[in-house]
Amino acid sequence: MSAAPPDIRFDGRDRFVRAVDAAVAQGDGHAVTAALRSALCDMTRDPEIRLPACVYAPIADHYARRELYRSPEHGYSVVAMTWGPGQGTPVHDHCGLWCVEGVWSGTLEITQYELVERDAERFRFRAAGGMQAGAGSAGSLIPPHEYHTIDNPSPDRTAVSVHVYQAPLQRCARFVHERGEWYLRTDATLGLDALD
């Protein structure tokens, strides 16, 4: 976990930051995330923005999280995630933070879960629909609708996504499947991988 904001240079970084700053200045969560979805879609197609080469390198035993930028002014955090073939997440939340996710390359499968019932640390979820998101698409999560999984369904292609979080996401809840629609909540600390 890096304590200091990263200062990573990549082609088009200033353009990227300007677009995210403009979206974040929209104010409330719904307006910000709508503007960010649009900005991320545009930027995935912008030839002047080239993410650092390392974000295309998967890590064998976990999906990679590499922080590209943290805004000193607005507090948001930009993390590139690299999904090797078959890598994915369990059902998790985002600790109450909004997040917008754009697919930079490859395809991801995103499934949202609605909370139906809760018994202390046991949660009952119902899958509320999945979607395949290809390069150039973006989606957002706004609490309380924040429970989801992300998977790279490809047997041979790596996928890369860029996530803009309201603030650095350093912990979240992960839900371990028990049976049927029931899951057990666990606390998870989220690490960051090196940019190299």
Ligand SMILES: [Fe+2]
């Ligand atoms: Fe997530």
